[in-house]
Amino acid sequence: MIKKSGFKIILILAFVAIITFLHFSANRDNFHLHSIYQHLYYIPIILAGFWFGLQGGIITSLGITFCYVFYSSSHPVHESGLYAEMIIYNIVGIVTGFLSRMEKNQREKSEKTAEDLRKAYQKLQTTLEQLTRADRLAALGELSAGLAHEIRNPLGSIKGAIDILESEFDNKNQKKEFIDIIKDEIDRLNGLVSEFSLFAKPKDPDIREADVNEIVDSVIRLTTNRAGQQKVSIVPELGEGLPYFFVDSEQIKQVLLNTVINGIQSMPDGGNLVIKTTETNSSIKISITDEGVGIETEKLSRVFDPFFTTKENGTGLGLSISYQLIKKHGGEIIVSPNPDRGLTFTVQIPIKYTNE
Ligand SMILES: Nc1ncnc2c1ncn2[C@@H]1O[C@H](COP(=O)(O)OP(=O)(O)OP(=O)(O)O)[C@@H](O)[C@H]1O
Ligand SMILES: [Mg+2]
Known part of the structure; x- marks a missing residue:
């Protein structure tokens, strides 16, 4: 962007310098030639106004006026012609700059409207x-x-x-x-x-103050044995000093158990399963990242659908139940593929419970 502006400034300066040079070096008596050079000055003025708005137009027209005054001191120019030309240079600079600024504002407005529309569409x-x-x-x-x-x-x-x-x-x-x-x-x-x-009929949550890391700890205790049998290591990355949040611990435990067990099942050849807890935007965030086989992109959006399963003995209810339980807490659960392999499930629950 800066490179582009620099090039434009150099181009305008070069235009002014060349025209001024030709103007000065032309035969004093060749009025036609002088008149042509005089009018050629409009090109850099218009370009500057167009590219750099009002400011660019005015600075360039003033600079050219200065060159023109300098020129007229050594060349015979009719005084009224001199003033008229100087005024017109500046008017052209101001008008072009003004129009270009209006056009820019308009363009920015339409770009913003298009962006707002895109966001609204996505939300819809x-x-x-x-x-x-x-x-x-x-x-x-x-x-x-x-x-x-x-x-x-x-x-x-x-x-x-x-x-x-x-x-x-x-x-x-x-x-x-x-x-x-x-x-x-x-x-x-x-x-x-x-x-x-x-x-x-998911039960209404029995909301009490709870410590997310304690919930995660108990989920790890319940699943370590199963993970070990499959050479999966559960790696806790628990945030320090996290605030208590208001949840039904048993329900959150169940959600985490579902996702952790899914994660373990997705790594038949072993690997790491990272459970991370953090605080973000007045919410507690728990992410479960596996290094498993993942799932095809077209199936990813279906994992929360009831009865969607790719397992021989799966019911396909684990994640849809989890989805409902988290919704009842006013939170959300999402899934995204990892850059290298496996999936990350992220659960985000507001610290303060609000009945939806
Ligand atoms: N960590 C994961 N990696 C890859 N695929 C996953 C993962 N978690 C869920 N899935 C996919 O989502 C589907 C639905 O998961 P869900 O837990 O709802 O049901 P399930 O595990 O198949 O059966 P169950 O009801 O016994 O849990 C799974 O069958 C699997 O295809
Ligand atoms: Mg499951």
Whole structure:
């Protein structure tokens, strides 16, 4: 930018210098030639006004007026012609500069309007996405609640029946193994139903003062064993002197567990999983960064969708439940790919809880 302006100034100065030189060196009696040079001065004046606005136009026209006065002291010029030319130089300088400034203001205004429009459009897009997601969540929530209810009752009956049947087989009986399989599967289904219910109707948060680093510590304690089995190291980078924030610790713990377990699962060959806590803009920020396999760009926006999973045994509910829980805290959870590999999930929760 500065380089460009420097070049323009040099060009204007060169114009003035060349015209002045030609003007001075032309034959004194050749009025036609002098008249041409006199008018050529308008080029640098207009250029200066155009490029540097009012200031540039005035400085150049004054400089040229000065050259012209200097010239007239050694050459015969009619006095009225001299004054008229000097006045016109300055008028042209002022008018061009003024017009160029107006044009610049106008351009800046349109650029700002375009930028505002772009931002408004982006905001609209995000709101629309959130609304669609909320809509889908509500519809799926109702469906899940209905399903959970319908499944839980027959499951209870099956469990009761199996308990009765079990008493008829002793441990040596080979068929006892089938009873155990049925019981395990019932437990698995019950777990699934509980997740469905949680997703359908997340509990209102029980808000209390809490220390984010304590929550992270307990999540690390719960997951270290699992991480170790996969050669994943959990690296805490906990901010010092962070303020207490107002949350339902159990719910935040659950969100962090979901994201940390996902992170561990994404690193089948091991690696580091960094959990960082900071304070930012009256919020507590927790980021979970893995070095895992990541996910294709087109699937990234779907990770918070209910039932979206790429895992054989996944329910695809972990992140959508987390999303809802964080929303209930008035916060947000986002995901972004790391520059090299893996994903970073960032949870941001306002320090002061405000019921949305
Ligand atoms: N850290 C991560 N790295 C790569 N992909 C991820 C990561 N976290 C989530 N995902 C993707 O998002 C999907 C949804 O995650 P989510 O936790 O909701 O469900 P899930 O892990 O598949 O199943 P579950 O309900 O058992 O947690 C995952 O299947 C996976 O494709
Ligand atoms: Mg998960």
